[in-house]
Amino acid sequence: MRVGIGVRGAKTGEQTKHQQRTEATRSALLDAAKRIFARDGFEAARIEDIAGATGHTRGAFYAHFNSKVDLFFALFEQETGERLRGLRSIMEQYPSSDGRLRALRKFYVGRASDRQWAMLALEFKLFAWRHPKLRARLARTHRRIREALKLETISQLIPELMKVGRQSREVRRVALEAVLNGLVLEHAYDPEAISQTQAIAVLGRMFDVLMAAKQHAANGSF
Amino acid sequence: MRVGIGVRGAKTGEQTKHQQRTEATRSALLDAAKRIFARDGFEAARIEDIAGATGHTRGAFYAHFNSKVDLFFALFEQETGERLRGLRSIMEQYPSSDGRLRALRKFYVGRASDRQWAMLALEFKLFAWRHPKLRARLARTHRRIREALKLETISQLIPELMKVGRQSREVRRVALEAVLNGLVLEHAYDPEAISQTQAIAVLGRMFDVLMAAKQHAANGSF
Amino acid sequence: MRVGIGVRGAKTGEQTKHQQRTEATRSALLDAAKRIFARDGFEAARIEDIAGATGHTRGAFYAHFNSKVDLFFALFEQETGERLRGLRSIMEQYPSSDGRLRALRKFYVGRASDRQWAMLALEFKLFAWRHPKLRARLARTHRRIREALKLETISQLIPELMKVGRQSREVRRVALEAVLNGLVLEHAYDPEAISQTQAIAVLGRMFDVLMAAKQHAANGSF
Amino acid sequence: MRVGIGVRGAKTGEQTKHQQRTEATRSALLDAAKRIFARDGFEAARIEDIAGATGHTRGAFYAHFNSKVDLFFALFEQETGERLRGLRSIMEQYPSSDGRLRALRKFYVGRASDRQWAMLALEFKLFAWRHPKLRARLARTHRRIREALKLETISQLIPELMKVGRQSREVRRVALEAVLNGLVLEHAYDPEAISQTQAIAVLGRMFDVLMAAKQHAANGSF
DNA sequence: CATGAATGAGATTTCATTCAT
DNA sequence: CATGAATGAAATCTCATTCAT
Secondary structure: OOOOHHHHHOOHHHHHHHHHHHHHHHHHHHHHHHHHHHHHHHHHOOHHHHHHHOOOOHHHHHHHOOOHHHHHHHHHHHHHHHHHHHHHHHHHHOOOHHHHHHHHHHHHHHHHHOHHHHHHHHHHHHHHHHOHHHHHHHHHHHHHHHHHOOOHHHHHOOHHHHOOOHHHHHHHHHHHHHHHHHHHHHHHHOOOOOOHHHHHHHHHHHHHHHHOHHHHHHOOOO | OOOOOOOOOOOOOOOOHHHHHHHHHHHHHHHHHHHHHHHHHHHHOOHHHHHHHOOOOHHHHHHHOOOHHHHHHHHHHHHHHHHHHHHHHHHHHOOOHHHHHHHHHHHHHHHHHOHHHHHHHHHHHHHHHHOHHHHHHHHHHHHHHHHHOOOHHHHHOOHHHHOOOHHHHHHHHHHHHHHHHHHHHHHHHOOOOOOHHHHHHHHHHHHHHHHOHHHHHHOOOO | OOOOHHHHHOOHHHHHHHHHHHHHHHHHHHHHHHHHHHHHHHHHOOHHHHHHHOOOOHHHHHHHOOOHHHHHHHHHHHHHHHHHHHHHHHHHHOOOHHHHHHHHHHHHHHHHHOHHHHHHHHHHHHHHHHOHHHHHHHHHHHHHHHHHOOOHHHHHOOHHHHOOOHHHHHHHHHHHHHHHHHHHHHHHHOOOOOOHHHHHHHHHHHHHHHHOHHHHHHOOOO | OOOOOOOOOOOOOOOOHHHHHHHHHHHHHHHHHHHHHHHHHHHHOOHHHHHHHOOOOHHHHHHHOOOHHHHHHHHHHHHHHHHHHHHHHHHHHOOOHHHHHHHHHHHHHHHHHOHHHHHHHHHHHHHHHHOHHHHHHHHHHHHHHHHHOOOHHHHHOOHHHHOOOHHHHHHHHHHHHHHHHHHHHHHHHOOOOOOHHHHHHHHHHHHHHHHOHHHHHHOOOO
16 A cells, blocks of 8 residues: 555655645544543543544544544554564663663653553553453554564563573563553552652562562572 | 341341342342443443343342442442451451461462452542542542551551551552552453463562562662 | 211221321322422422422322322312312302402402412413323313312302303403413513512403403403 | 535535535424424423434434433524514514504414414423523523514514503513413313414403503503 | 332433445 | 534433332
């Protein structure tokens, strides 16, 4: 579907503008969806609100997406990809594996400030759990992104993490994900019970516990 | 069971058949609600399904609860209370503070197997976050239950936990809650990424890290 | 069904009290119905409100009446009868036909202060119009009451009114009814547009116009 | 009908097909509502019947009105406006104040044949009385229409009516309204008690009594 | 006679989706 | 591509009525 540069050149002016506008609308819809799905949850989010937030009506939405679920998947793909790309690019900036570990920690801890994403992540997971038929599709999307980004190489960039088995690495990743989402939710639920600063501190601690090299040998449970 | 002598004890503990039926139905509705709210989430849960699961019609539901939200609150109250009472009664069974700490750990880790409750807890928190106006009501209910159970005494039963400030205790409790809920969700979302055994292992580790006495002095961040 | 005095005498004490209580409940229900039907209208009036206003529950209502419609009819019968009896007894107090006419005027004008009855009358008429099948029943009830009270004699008590045909008398009666109900509604709707005093003044004027003897000969249209 | 030259006049009087359809549907809904509210009353009228009468579904109804109450208000506005405009245009056709008074009488008496409107008027007033919170809104709408039409000028067009105070004029108007609605209801309730011809005769008489110039001086009561 | 739990029909309203324009 | 009118399914909630107690 993508029109190559050469071809596009034929009617450059209009075509491009048209395409740009189209792309801009789609992009705006995704942005609005991000905000509104995070705010209201998948079920309570209304197509009209999402379209309205971009200054369009429902029709515009259906010109770009087939259904609410379709949008949800597209959002999942975009956001997941974005975060993984961000992580990857950060990793690549550091030559030493030590620096990479520190950068990873910073990246991880920093995500505690992105409540929107944490809420979205919760929604994605709840949705997948509650819609077994669509779950495979989400999983496929996830895998595709990871493969496209050759994310395996990320952990390979930190040799210390390689000392343990593949499964254990995955478990630790998932555990961190769990802690992150859980903490953000608790903070959102009751900011007085745990402040953002406190959540961040706990998060860092968890990271250290789960990722510090020395721990791996000592504890064989995961 | 009969308390009075022939007189149907209006003010005794006895119940008429009406009252018995009332209580039975209400209880059945709450049970069904627990299952269905956990399974479908607050928004997607249908009153009809909840009523139907008890063998009644929607009308019966409205004889016991004013609205879906009302039921949700009643469920919150019942379940939260139940868990806190369980915790309290466990604590009271152990004479030594050491035994109590071990029991607390076991209780905590064991909750990883109760997916239903974890999902409910997520729903309660998401709901509270998304309905600011009702949030205060949930919080009030929560506080009332804790006070009724004199839950403060629980941490007092474990002197080691008292060495640190009140706030820090609360933060650690919330953090554990977060980890628990997060892990259960991750496991539900993708059981292959983290098995129940693995989740339990991580959970125990987190408990040790957050609750072990020695840690408190060393780390002043929370 | 009515138990004669002799029979009732057998178990006088209890029986009578029981009957009294029964009758009192029924009476209370009718009283509450009067208020609530007038206030909310037939459709919006709730059985529960009516029963509740007497301190009872729905069950008590259904022990005395078969249905909402049934109650409505009973109320119609009671209220209509009451008013006609009142009118009759007033008429009978005056020896001269002139005095009777003045009393009739006073009675008529005074009804402007009884908003409740006017609203009920509106409801009865609207109901009858909207439920053709039940209309006959209402009409029968009405006729029965009038006949039981030999109301025809009332107009016979004012010879001046007899100078014109039967139909014309009826038309004037209905017209006065219409003016009365219409004015009460207008006053209820917007008390600033027409005060009670003003409504009463208009009402008296209408009475004079429609009932004054001299008019009858002059105007043959009704 | 085309105003612009080829250009679809967004700011001209022209309408797109969309707008035409919108207006047509809305109009049809109001027409159906008029019939059904008059027939069944506000409470008993079902949205489904109203929508169905236009060949649409309930959904279409909600694309045009927010609620049943909203529709009721729109209908009130339309119908009240229509009648006042009709009155105004009739008044303007007559040069002499005498002719205008006769036309006013004819207009008023003629309304006795419009049972639908009389029933609607009753419903509006009952509704307003029974919903104090919405009453202000109805009153505001009414006032707005009257002001937009400069209805004050109508009575100014008949100098005889000006001889008496403003309040008195209003009272007489309201009284006529009351008589009209009351008579139509009585006729609907029991056509045999008062025929349409008879109702019209009474109506004319009332008009003469309340509006005839000579009366004003003689009777100071209203 | 009276209670009140339960029914069940129906009412209003919401919203994802379709389709003519 | 975008509008917005309309659909239609479903959801929550109400209430007259029934019936076991």
